[in-house]
Amino acid sequence: MPHATAPDGTRIAYQVRGEGPPLVLLAGQSNNHTWWDPVRIDFDERHRTITVDWRGTGASDKPDEAYSTRGFAQDVIAVLDALGLERAHVYGTSMGGRVAQWLAVDAPERVGKLVLGCTSPGAVHGFERSQEIRRALADPARTERVLLELMYTPGWLARNPGPYYVLGDTTMPTYAKGRHLVASNKHDAWDDLPSITAPTLVLHGTDDIFSPAANAQLLAERIPGARAELIAGARHAYFHEFRSVASPAVLAFLAAQHGS
Structure with a gap:
């Protein structure tokens, strides 16, 4: 598996599939x-998709x-550099959406279009x-079931x-899980969101109470020109359970002529 080297020397594993305009897909916390x-x-089918293993997870x-x-x-950005990509579309979900905000703020020239899914500007x-x-998730005997019910509807x-693919990387060291939790909890891009210039789509499930x-x-x-689309009945993993709605919405947005 290929790796990029971050500015501090940390090796970041990444995966590439498909053909077409590059699209970076960013996962949630501890995944x-x-x-x-x-x-x-x-x-x-339409994009060269690029995923990463966050530091602390997978092969990173x-x-x-x-x-x-x-x-x-x-x-x-180190992964984009390793691939020789000057620019890519970015689709981040949950904590990945928080990271995507910083990509669009700090490296606007590297981001084509931006999709923010089931995420937030930060706790503040x-x-x-x-x-x-929070209390239910902190109970080891209940964590997995509670998390599943936050992600998906009972019927699904x-x-x-x-x-299930959204319950966390089981190979993560305990300390890395803690580091991820703190990173996500401390996220606060509020003051910088108005500087985002990438055309932006915000997706969220109406029944998401996790975020x-x-x-x-x-x-x-907060983001100039952005628009929000809510997916009726969806919970946090809207992109999976409601993929028949979510994926076409993202693909249509990426294919539209504005801003890219």
Whole structure:
């Protein structure tokens, strides 16, 4: 598996598939590139898709030091550099959407179009999950089931016994999981969002309480020219359960002539 080298020397694993305009797909907190496995084929037919294993996950290095969403964005830029890509579209979900915000802020010339899924501007100005959810996720005996119910509707879970790709990288060291949690919790791009120049689509499930759906309109109002689309009935993993709606929406946005 190829690796890029981040500015601090950390080796970042990446994966490339498909042909066409490059599209970077960014996964959620404490997950690696397999987050995208169920739906990646939707994009491979029209795009050269690029995924990464966040530092601390998968085949990337796992330094035991402070991580940040802004630092993760620099890791993604290192991958673009390794591939010789001056510019790519970026689709980030959950924590990947937070990282994508920094990519568009810090390296606007590297981002074609921007898609932000089930994410937020950060805890200071955004809408956060309830304390009840936080307590439930902190209970090891309940974490997996609670997380599944936050990701998917009960009906979908009843019809789909797994495997599931959004529950975290089970090979991660415990310290790396903690580093990811802190990085995501400390994210705050609010003051910089108005500087984003990339055409931006914000996607969110209406029934997402893991990252509350109210964050979608916040982001759309804060980023110039952005628009929000809410997917009725969807929870946090809208891109998987509601792929028949979500993937075509992203592909249509990327194919439109504005801004790219």
